[in-house]
Amino acid sequence: QVQLQESGPGLVKPSETLSLTCTVSSDSINTYYWSWIRQPAGQGLEWIGRIYTSGSTDYNPSLTGRVTMSVATSKNQFSLNVYSVTAADTAVYYCARGFTYGFDYWGQGILVTVSS
Amino acid sequence: DSPMTQSPSSVSASVGDRVTISCRASQDISRYLAWYHQKPGNAPKLLIFAASTLQTGVSPRFSGSGSGTDFTLIIDNLQPEDFGTYYCQQSNSFPRTFGQGTSVEVK
Numbered sequence: 606q607v608q609l610q611e612s613g614p615g616l617v618k619p620s621e622t623l624s625l626t627c628t629v630s631s632d633s634i635n636t637y638y639w640s641w642i643r644q645p646a647g648q649g650l651e652w653i654g655r656i657y658t659s660g661s662t663d664y665n666p667s668l669t670g671r672v673t674m675s676v677a678t679s680k681n682q683f684s685l686n687v688y689s690v691t692a693a694d695t696a697v698y699y700c701a702r703g704f705t706y707g708f709d710y711w712g713q714g715i716l717v718t719v720s721s
Numbered sequence: 722d723s724p725m726t727q728s729p730s731s732v733s734a735s736v737g738d739r740v741t742i743s744c745r746a747s748q749d750i751s752r753y754l755a756w757y758h759q760k761p762g763n764a765p766k767l768l769i770f771a772a773s774t775l776q777t778g779v780s781p782r783f784s785g786s787g788s789g790t791d792f793t794l795i796i797d798n799l800q801p802e803d804f805g806t807y808y809c810q811q812s813n814s815f816p817r818t819f820g821q822g823t824s825v826e827v828k
Binding site for chain 1: 722752753754755757763764765766767770771774776808810812815816817818819820821822
């Protein structure tokens, strides 16, 4: 059973950087794509981007320039940075395992609030 | 972007009902379409991928069909655990996009 767990601060100040890590257990990170997806309260799902274990990335153009992802294969972890955050970045952030047709395993989600 | 449009936005149904949800893509996405179910406070759960393939462990009361731009999710014999929000999602192009969701509520 693949398990994913998000970790990081639940509160970030405006203009600062949101940093999250996803730890993957019961599976090697050296296969599949690994994505971040977010969901503002009461709203739908927004794909942020994905990273492969080679380090190659694809990002949502809506966030291009404010997002980077990285992977630490030895730790079975991948990470997300969102720069210069505003209140609009307040959301539940999910990490997920991606395959050709979708996302089959998800973390439980972590609420990140942007507020001073 | 490849926006995905779901209909209806919400549906009221009773236990035992058949529920049909539609999803339309703005361009041909072949069969790169997945369906998810989300309950409040939980992560989405993959139900169907490749438009019609049931994810392992998912009840056969769920079925999907379609290709190209028009897709359908059918829930037969609706059960109490089926209430919540359903999303479609395309994996044909970047960025990956989700429909706005369909809320299945108790009548």
